[in-house]
Amino acid sequence: MATDGEAINDPLLKVISSKKEENYYVNRLRYKVSIKNLDAWFGTKQVLKNINLDIKSNVATAIIGPSGCGKTTLIRCLNRMHEMTLGASAKGCVVIDNNTNIYDKSVDPVIIKRRIGMVFQKPNPFPTMSVFDNVAAGLKLNGVRDKRLINDIVEESLKSAALWDEVKNELDKPGIGLSGGQQQRLCIARALAMQPEVLLMDEPTSALDPIASSKIEELIHALKKEVTIITVTHNMLQAARVADFTAFMYIGELIEYGPTNQIFKTPHKELTERYISGKFG
């Protein structure tokens, strides 16, 4: 990022610079997210059973499966949002970069969400804020004050989310005035502004029309060079188009996981094969 010679004292910026470099070399690390023996409950009902999954960096991984199999619960466990629901709990290890277990007692669940961003199924821009303020919300409310820095990051995020050209002259308009597809890209830009290492997407296109959906899919292709993307989808064609790796889940268990081509063309498990060919779900 080109900034002129003024001293940059913003602590958040220091983290960002080093993470950008980290991301560049992160291919050298084997796995970005390692899920080990993860269980999750809603009250007494167990919804995830002993999930073991290693997500590679800078690729797009899709999690597919029939309704109720636990896909959304799984990704909500990856940024510790699952336990925020009343009565919900989770147990196990989720290790980032082979060095940080986000379920460790010393990790602050609020801060970890700055490294692992999330985009929800239904676009949820902040209704009282403009487009600009929406994207900047995460930065401003986490203490970033430098106006020029915020401007740069907002522009960069909107460009990464393929929304800049459509809103660059209307940054002051309310965020909820955009169309559905634009709102979802706004939410993606808002998540990207935090410079996350991992982006979790919970059925990001299921509320959108086909054209908006395809824009988001193109986005995922471009984004995965910088961010590790994990997306839940129940549209198998989308998973085939977008994801490098696919995980198939059924009733809380991980059935099969591998490169997308292998899962769709030559699945190892019969259950996978039956789901792929539409025999159930």
Next chain:
Amino acid sequence: MREETSGQNSSNNQKIQDIMSRRYNRRRVLDKIVSVFAIACVLAAIIPLGSILLEVIRNGASAISIQLLTQPPGAIGATLESSGGIAPAIQGTLIVVGLASVIGIPIGILAGIYLSEFASGTRLFPSAVRLFNDVLTGLPSVVIGIVGYITIVLAVGSFSVLAGAFSLSIIMIPIVVRITEETLKVVPNSIREAGYSLGISKWKITLFIVLKSAKSGVLTGIVLAISRIAGETAPLIMTILGTSLFFSSFTKPIDALPLRIWRLASQPYDTAHSQGWGAALLLIVIVLISSVVLRLLAQRKGFKVKAVHV
């Protein structure tokens, strides 16, 4: 066989159509009757309000004068020119209601935020708070006045502005709490989740995102509460005493419009009555103006949202 079933279907179909069309005219008439009844109810509700307003305007408009607005009260039973005005009462209402709001609104909003955002489910303490709040809403204002008398008036040693403001704030708080809590609950949870997913701490989400979304609802609660306390007379009788003097100290008595209206109406003189009508009109106007001003202030940074679809 298929013909039989389709024959059966079409005869069922015919039966349904017959039944629905037979009752149709009766339903249309019933519909009209209910509509007329509903409109009649609306009128029944509006007419008393309208007639009160008309009466107040009719009797009070003629009493409004510079003298009324700026002079302290004169001798009882004097002629119109030497009767003075109700200026101390106007000042008193503004001060006492203002002070009560300064005390009551922050407490009410914070309690409402607690009940909505930080009190999960049916734990004991939040349930108790809600119960107490509902009880307070229904407490007779005269009882609250007595409480104000026993606590502040006896402690300070005289009737005072403080006692009046204290009592009015007790009336105000439960209203603000309930409306704030209800309005915050209506804010969709997806907004909060969006905030959490950005790693923002809970109190910041509550203050800068959720409360901002609920701003107009909370403001309605505040306006309602202020309108309510501006007209309360019983607590004022027991706490501020009323006087012909302008404000001097928070620990001294003061006059207020509802109190002055009551005293003027109790006198047997026409000039007093006409001043009373003027005071009543003034009270309504003050409440109206403060509501409008509060709303305008809230909308200062608001958006006019037009749905723009690409």
